[in-house]
Amino acid sequence: MAHAYTPGLRVAELTVLRKERRLPIKGEVLVQKGDHVSSDTIVARTHLPGNVRLENVASRLGIPPEDLPSVMVKKEGDPIAKGEAIAQTKGFFGLFKSSVPSPCEGTVESISTVTGQVILREPPTPIQIDAYVDGVVVEVLEGEGVAVEMVGTFIQGIFGVGGERTGDIVVAVASPDEPLVAERIDASMKGKIVVGGSHVTWDGLQKAMEVEAAGVVVGGFDDPDLRRLLGKDLGVAITGHEDLKTTLVLTEGFGEIAMAGGTFDLLKKREGRKASINGATQIRAGVIRPEIVVPIPEERDSVREEGSGHVMGLESGSLIRVIREPHFGHLGTVTDLPNELQMMESESMVRVLKVRFEDGSESLLPRANVEMIEK
Amino acid sequence: MSENGKIRAIVATDCGSTTTKAILIKLVDGEYRLIVRGEAPTTVEAPFEDVTRGVLNAIREVEELSGHEVLDGEKIIHPNDGDRGVDLYLSTSSAGGGLQMMVAGVVQSMTAESAQRAALGAGSIVMDVLASNDGRLPHQKIERIRHLRPDMILLSGGIDGGTITHVVELGQIIAAADPKPRLGTGYRLPVIYAGNVDARGEVENMLGDKTALSLVDNLRPILERENLGPARDKIHDLFMEHVMAQAPGYNKLMGWTDAPIMPTPGAVGSIIETIANRQGIEVVGVDIGGATTDVFSVFRKTFNRTVSANLGMSYSVSNVLAEAGIENVMRWVPFDLPELGVRNRIKNKMIRPTTVPQSLSDLKLEQAIAREALRLAFEQHKSFAVGLKGVQQERTISDAFSQSASGETLVNMMDLNLLVGSGGALSHAPRRQQAAMMLIDGFLPEGVTRLAVDSIFMMPQLGVLAEVHEKAATEVFEKDCLIHLGTLVAPVGTGPEGKPCVRIEVRLPDGTAVDEEIPFGNMRVYPLGVGETAELKATPARGFDVGAGPGKVVERKVAGGVVGLMIDARGRPFTLPTDEKARVAKLEKWAAAFDAYPAG
The missing domain is CATH 2.30.30 (SH3 type barrels.)
Structure with a gap:
């Protein structure tokens, strides 16, 4: 079993980390290779195709589908305003005309003489993505996004909820086995990433949300509290899209479990620094674990390349x-x-x-x- | 590839969502036998993101355990030359979340249901079923397609020569959604059209440019007949060409195999269908995996498969709790565990899916969850495995449209001859008695039923092997795959606790004559080993039925197994005492009757 291997979570004091920032569909990249970016720099943007509306124009006008082209006043590709007529019958001697107004602003996408339907598409919605971490653009993925590289601390959690956030790290407990309770959290932690110990209590998390902390990083959390937080029992570990002000990252698991000493010490060492965190977890194929990323650009020269020596087997001394x-x-x-x-x-x-x-x-x-x- | 007769060594792997399992089969004294199996964690996850890593690890374990060299570095040695190499390498896969499809048909209970059957039969998870009459507005359907991002869409609708309007409308909805595939952005979403042939031109116009469209024969050419084969085959082809090619490492793996990689459930289904057809029996098979639970059945010669996409023992374990409710899980646990502890334990299993129960209490909790996962998956199966709807000659199509009641279920527990369990929870249970009890509690068989487990979870590999070398697959299946647990006698009916339920008369192979009245609420096991049979006479008490009707005697030859002849006199419908103490006492008594757990 020379290759027996149990993948673990990464806790790296200094590493080179590369983050791909991709648009969901093709779009425009706004930065160039070599650019220094900060976490909130918009690196790419695009437009998501608008919603689609189907109007059965033929049936609304009481005509057979094949006659549809003769009553259409708009062609495929034409822009339309809400309420504007898309089709109109000729009526009798110009009288008693019936028309079908557009239910939305957008364009006419297609006209079908089989079903009698006209498909309208609403205007596209703009979306943009930021760099998420402070770093350097090392690759431009044409039309799709960029790869941002940074040097710093990288800590993987085991489970999280909530999306990408940035903030300065503040350690709110004295030791990795101390729970994070409400009394440890105050208004000065607004926008910060609060590090606790063995677990965060329900009241503690509520308080963190109340003071608008950017994130909470702790060893554990109780499942019944997760249920209260999400309003449902989480069946499958696919998270990250929750609408939460404060992102929660667990480093150990569910229950009250002291944070691994190494992880806690490292976070303590990075106290006061700006970090990016993401609670997104997907425990399925293409696994995604939550993470805490702390850029330390001044250590650029003292670090080995990403991934080197990282894949190793379980052996005596591990x-x-x-x-x-x-x-x-x-x-x-x-x-x-x-x-x-x-x-x-x-x-x-x-x-x-x-x-x-x-x-x-x-x-x-x-x-x-x-x-x-x-x- | 060598000819069938020359094949002497075969390695087959199954890349599951949690573990990759490899088996080595060799020709020994003229027949194919399983030599060893090996397993390793599946490596589609980081840091490897390459499925072949887990495959190599599993094969290396096979090499270590058998002494048969299969690999030369990271290459499979081809062909076999005595103690080195293999003549065939095959694989199935359910990693990467398996094959996830959406299907569409005109009438929900007719073409849409046939399309669903085709997709499930091919081994996919059906994420949603769109139908013209499913009650959703077009924009809601469009939203749904965009949101789900399936791996593939199967579009059907209309009988050949019938109206094309509805199926064209469905095509428009798919075109308008302009769906993007789940894995990768660099390829077009595969769409299979298997509907009214007259609509092909229109469908091509709408979808030809936007998707990777394939046209196959109509899966419901006339109302009275399904023709699922062509659609199923096309799904398999596209699974290989489009979906697997996107998953990490699969391109490499596809280059290694001597036959197309099959979706795991498709392979399991094919071997189950083969057993039922060869022996002319009614069969139910279940595969309880980490992410999903599949149920296969053949009743009245009709094969059905369902996938309960979020019922499983690792990735989806928490969902079993969510769907069944904690009370239903805890009713099977014979000791007191605080709810908080149970919930946290189950969530920890979800986030670290490859762990195994080390303590006895952990094992019992896991087996309690398995019972509920099996029960829920089978309930879903029963409501899907129904006869073709809309075939009544007297009715018009408009009647069929409004026909909302589900068809008659094909599943008849009293007619069931063989129940086969597979998947880690059943195949790897430390004692076979535990597997038997999980199957009994999860499925509640009625009358006389044989129980078996897939000994080392190799039905998937044998399913894909059957496609290229049926002789090897069936020989190994019969000799090495199934572990017969024995025969279960379960009277239907209820009665007062302790009153007579069934009288069992049987002469055991060791000469012992059994003549015992089993009181209601009890279980018994009589020794009847693998390969042994005995003449059973079961006389149900008034109001109970073991297959011949209430109170009627059943006499038949029954087969033994590693557990023996099992009697379940707990009645059907089955209930557990609500009183905590009584419930725990019952569970312990039944477990003791089966010798299911170590003492203490």
């Missing part, structure tokens, strides 16, 4: 985190990787590893129940 009961959330070091399958209490026969926890105790765990802590 630092791991247990991700399932009964030692959920504990950190330890791999001391052995026996080849033989072993029986667990549940009687499952699994591949195991031996781990030494931080308190010195040892345990055999299914390999599937740990994840590597990646640097």
Whole structure:
């Protein structure tokens, strides 16, 4: 099992990170390769095609569909104003004319002599995307967007809700095992990314939203509180589009779990710096994990390239985190990787590893129940 | 590829959403047998984003366990020369969220339903069904298409020679939505038209430029007949050409395989259909995966498949809780667990889907969730597996339009001969008794039914193998794939606790004569091993039915299995006590009757 590998979450103090910023459909790129951009720089924009309206003109005028062209006063591609006639019958000697007004502003997209329908398209809606992180444009993806590169700290969370936000990091607790409660949050945290410890209470999160914190980063959160927050039970982990003022990123999981010491120390070290966070999570193919990105441009020269040394196997000495009961959330070091399958209490026969926890105790765990802590 | 007769070693993989499973089959003494299986986490996720990584890892495990060399670096050695290499490499896939489709038809209960059956039968997840009479306004349908971003659209509608207006309208809606595919922006969305042949010209005009349009035979050429084959085959082709080609690493994988990669559920369906047809029996199969649960059935020679897209044991585990409700999950848990703890545990499984239960309590909780996922998936299946609607000769088409009641379900639990379970929760349950109990509680079979599990979850690989080498697929299926759990006798009816339910008379292979009156509310297991049979006489008490009618005796030969001859005298419809203590006592008693869990 030389290739046995349990992907973990990345916690990198300094790395080169490349972020692709793509439009959902083709459009116009507004920056050039080499440009320095800040998180709120608009890098590309486009127009989403407008909504479509179908009008059955033939039936409204009481004519067969094949006669439609003879009554149309607008052709395919013509612009139309709301209320403007798109079709009109000739009437008797110019009298008793009937017409069909356009229900919207837009253009005539198509006219069908089979169904008698006219398709109208409303004006397009403009959309734009920003750079999300402070960095340098390293590639222009023609008509689609850009790649922005930055040097800095990169921390992946395990689950999040809420979209992209930026703000300065503020650490609101003294240690990684201290919960983030309402009393720890005050008005000075408006627009900031608030770092807590083991978990955030419901009141704590409410308070963060009340003071309009940009984000909250903590070890854990309770599922019933998530249900209150979203107004529904989350069935599948696809998030990021929630309409929340404050983005929430969990580094460990659900429940009360101390934030990994390394993660907490790193966030503490970056306190006061501007960070970009995103709660978007998708635990399916093409997995997306939430993240905290802290640009540190002055360290440009002291960093290795992105991804180098990042893909490695689980081996003796690897630092791991247990991700399932009964030692959920504990950190330890791999001391052995026996080849033989072993029986667990549940009687499952699994591949195991031996781990030494931080308190010195040892345990055999299914390999599937740990994840590597990646640097 | 070598000729059939020369094929001596085969490797087949199934890239699931969570794990990639590889099997090695070899020709041993003139017959094909499974040698070993290996597995590794699927690697469509970062940091690899390359499915072949997981495939190589799974094959490497096969190499380690069998000593048979398959890989030369990162290449599959072709062909086999004794202890090295393989003659055939095949794969199925459900990673990347599987194949996600939208289907459209004119009448919801007719062509739209046939289109849905074709898409499901081909192994896809049907995200939505559009129909002219589905009650939504055109702009709502357009919004829906844009929002869902399917991998593919199947458009049907109208019988050949019938009216074309409605199907053209549907085409207009699709054209107006100008749909973009889910994966990647660099290609056009595949659309298959399988409707009225007379509308082909119009459909081509509307969709030919905007989409990658394919035209196939009408899937409902006349009301009385479905012709799903051409649409199904086209879906498979396009799945390969368009969808898989976009998923990370699949282009490489497609270059390795000796036959097209099949969607996993399509492959499982094909092997289940083969069993039912070969043996002339009524079969239900279930595959409970990480993201989805598929149910397949063959009743009255009609094959049906449903996918419960968000019922699964890892990615979708939290959705089982949301859909079933926590009370329904917890009713199967024989100990007290605070709700907060349960909810957090389930969410943690959702965000770290590849973990396995280490403690016994975790295993019991997971198996409670599996029961509910099976129950919900089967409920959905029963309401879909119905006869063709709109075929009554006396009625006019306008009557059929207004016919809203669902057709008669084909699923008849009393007629069911064989129930086969597969998927991690059932195939990897530490004790087979646990798999048997999950199947019984989830499906509630009636009368006399054989139960089996896919021993190591290789129905997908055998399904794709059957397409190119039926002999190897069927030989391995019969000898190595199914683990027979035994035969279940479950009387239908209810009665007071402890009163007679059914009398069981059977002579066991060891010579023991059983003659026992089983009281209502109990379960029993009698030893009857794999390959053994016994003559059973089941005499139901008044008001109970084991297949011959209320109170009527059933005598038949029954087959054994690793669990044995199982009696479920808990009645149908089945209920659990509402009193907490009584409920826990019952669960423990039934588990003890099956010897399902270690003591303590």
